Amino acid sequence: xxxxxxxxxxxxxxxxxxxxxxxxxxxxxxxxxxxxxxxxxxxxxxxxxxxxxxxxxxxxxxxxxxxxxxxxxxxxxxxxxxxxxx
Numbered sequence: 001x002x003x004x005x006x007x008x009x010x011x012x013x014x015x016x017x018x019x020x021x022x023x024x025x026x027x028x029x030x031x032x033x034x035x036x037x038x039x040x041x042x043x044x045x046x047x048x049x050x051x052x053x054x055x056x057x058x059x060x061x062x063x064x065x066x067x068x069x070x071x072x073x074x075x076x077x078x079x080x081x082x083x084x085x086x
Contacts, residue, residue: 001028003063005040009047010057017047036063037072044073 006018021043027035040061048056061073 001025003036003039004065005036005043006062006065007040007044007047008059009044010059011051011054014059015047019043033067033069033072036067037061037069037076040069040073041076
């Protein structure tokens with residue numbers, strides 16, 4: 001499933017971005033907003049790295065111009081693999 005995601009991030013002022021992304025059909029059928037939010041979160045992390053890891057505030061995230069998923073994206077936490085033997 002292809003969706004258009006738009007973000008408004010506050011990184012030393014407001015920066016808006018828009019892009020078209022692929023979301024797995026199975027994930028999309030299970031929970032549309034969460035599936036798109038995961039893709040949006042990954043994209044925001046990419047933008048964060050591009051700007052030198054500056055403080056970033058997520059102002060708004062929408063998909064297909066009508067679905068506001070800002071709160072869902074804010075709640076996503078990265079999963080850190082713990083491969084340590086202890």
